[in-house]
Amino acid sequence: MFKINLKENKIFLIPVAVLFLILIASFIILRPKISDIFKARRELASNRKQLTALTEKLSTLEGLAEVELDEKVNNVLRVLPAEKDVAKNLFVLKRLTLDAGLVFGGMSLGEVGEISTGSAKPKLIRGAILPSLSFDILVIGTQDKVKDFLVSLESVAPLMKVTQLSTTQKKGNVPESTILIESFYLPLPKTIGKSETPINPINREEEKVLAKISEFKTFKDEEEFYFATGFKGNPFDF
Amino acid sequence: MKKEINFLTGQRADLEKKAKISRIAKVASFITLIAYFLIVGTVFSYWFFLNNQVENISSQITLKKNKIEDLKDIELLQVLLKQRLSSLNNFFKNDRNPDFVSLISYFENVPQGVKIKGFIAANTGELTVSGESSNVVVLGEFLDKFKKDETNSLFSNVTLSILDRQTGGSYMFVISLEAKDSV
Numbered sequence: 001m002f003k004i005n006l007k008e009n010k011i012f013l014i015p016v017a018v019l020f021l022i023l024i025a026s027f028i029i030l031r032p033k034i035s036d037i038f039k040a041r042r043e044l045a046s047n048r049k050q051l052t053a054l055t056e057k058l059s060t061l062e063g064l065a066e067v068e069l070d071e072k073v074n075n076v077l078r079v080l081p082a083e084k085d086v087a088k089n090l091f092v093l094k095r096l097t098l099d100a101g102l103v104f105g106g107m108s109l110g111e112v113g114e115i116s117t118g119s120a121k122p123k124l125i126r127g128a129i130l131p132s133l134s135f136d137i138l139v140i141g142t143q144d145k146v147k148d149f150l151v152s153l154e155s156v157a158p159l160m161k162v163t164q165l166s167t168t169q170k171k172g173n174v175p176e177s178t179i180l181i182e183s184f185y186l187p188l189p190k191t192i193g194k195s196e197t198p199i200n201p202i203n204r205e206e207e208k209v210l211a212k213i214s215e216f217k218t219f220k221d222e223e224e225f226y227f228a229t230g231f232k233g234n235p236f237d238f
Numbered sequence: 239m240k241k242e243i244n245f246l247t248g249q250r251a252d253l254e255k256k257a258k259i260s261r262i263a264k265v266a267s268f269i270t271l272i273a274y275f276l277i278v279g280t281v282f283s284y285w286f287f288l289n290n291q292v293e294n295i296s297s298q299i300t301l302k303k304n305k306i307e308d309l310k311d312i313e314l315l316q317v318l319l320k321q322r323l324s325s326l327n328n329f330f331k332n333d334r335n336p337d338f339v340s341l342i343s344y345f346e347n348v349p350q351g352v353k354i355k356g357f358i359a360a361n362t363g364e365l366t367v368s369g370e371s372s373n374v375v376v377l378g379e380f381l382d383k384f385k386k387d388e389t390n391s392l393f394s395n396v397t398l399s400i401l402d403r404q405t406g407g408s409y410m411f412v413i414s415l416e417a418k419d420s421v
Contacts, residue, residue: 012263022270076322162338165342192317
C-alpha cells in the first residue's frame with residue numbers, strides 16, 4: 001500500500017502548505033476580485049462613453065441661444081403647425097384668393113378626423129411625407145389670377161400644396177377653377193429621448209430650408225383679418 | 239595495519255543535503271508567499287483604483303445630467319426644430335408636382351381658332367385638356383404644336399382621346415397628356 005512517510009518528507013510540508021494556502025486564497029479572495037475588476041473595467045468603459053456623450057451634449061446645449069432657437073422654432077411651427085388648424089387654413093385660402101383678385105366660390109374639406117393632434121394619430125396618405133388636410137376650393141377668375149394664386153400658395157404659411165387643378169370655361173363666362181389643396185401639419189415629438197441621446201445639429205440643407213421658410217408669408221391673426229376685411233360672419237360659412 | 243571505516247560521513251552528507259533542501263524550500267516558500275501577497279495587494283489596489291474611477295465618473299455623469307436637465311427647454315426646442323426641419327427638407331427634396339403655373343401659361347397660348355374649354359391636372363401627372371377648334375386645319379396645327387413640344391419639360395405622351403365633329407363644323411377634342419414633375 002502507498003504510504004507517505006511524513007518524517008522523511010517533513011521538509012516539503014511548508015512549501016505544500018504555502019501552495020495550499022495560495023490556492024485556497026486564490027479561490028476565495030483573488031478569483032472574485034479579478035471578476036470584480038473585469039466588471040469594474042466594463043462599467044468604467046461604459047461610464048466613460050456616457051460621460052463623453054453627455055459632455056458633448058452639454059457643450060452643444062450650452063452653445064445654443066434660447067432666444068434664437070425659440071425664434072426659429074416659432075418660424076417652423078408657423079409653416080408646419082403641430083395641429084390641424086382648419087380655421088387658419090380657411091382664412092389663409094380665402095385671403096389668398098382675395099389677394100389674387102379671384103372670387104371665392106366655395107370650398108369643401110376632406111376627411112378632417114380628430115382636430116386635437118395631441119391625442120389624434122395623424123393619417124399619412126400612402127407615399128406622403130407629411131400628414132395633411134385636404135381642401136377643395138372653387139375660385140372664379142381669369143387664368144392669370146389663378147396663376148397668381150398658385151404662386152402665392154407656394155410660399156405661404158402654413159405649408160400647402162396643390163394636388164389637383166381643374167379649369168372649365170363656359171361660353172362667355174369667366175373661367176371657374178376647382179383646386180384641390182393639401183395643407184400639412186406635423187404633431188410634436190412625443191419624447192426627447194434619454195439624457196445621453198446626442199443632440200442632432202441642424203445641417204446645411206436644413207439651414208437652407210429654414211432660410212426658405214423664413215420668407216414664407218404669414219397672414220396676421222384672424223381677428224386682424226376680420227377688422228381688415230370687415231368680415232364678421234361665420235368663418236365656416238363661405 | 240588497522241583500517242577504519244567511518245559510517246557517519248555518508249549520513250552527515252545526507253543530513254546536510256536535506257537541511258539545504260529544507261532551507262531552500264523554506265526560502266522559496268517565503269518568497270512565493272511574499273510574491274503572492276504582492277500580487278494580491280496589486281489586484282486589490284487596482285480594484286480599489288477602478289472603483290474610485292467608476293465613482294468619480296458616476297458623480298461627473300450625475301453632475302452633467304443635472305446640468306442637461308436644467309437646459310431641458312433648450313433641448314426640447316432643438317429636438318422640435320430638428321424634427322420639423324428634417325421633415326420639411328425631406329418634403330422639399332422628394333415632393334414632386336407638375337408645374338401647374340407653366341401648364342396654365344402653355345394652354346393660354348394656343349393657335350387662333352382653338353379654344354381650351356377646360357383642363358384637369360393632377361399631381362399624379364395625369365393631364366386632360368378639352369377644347370374646341372374651328373376647323374380641322376387649325377386642329378392639325380394645334381396637334382402638331384403638341385407633338386413638337388412633347389419633348390419639353392412640361393409634358394409627354396400626348397394622346398388624342400376624343401375627336402368629335404360638331405353640327406356647326408367645329409371639332410370638340412379631348413387630349414390626354416402626362417405632366418412632368420417640376421424640379
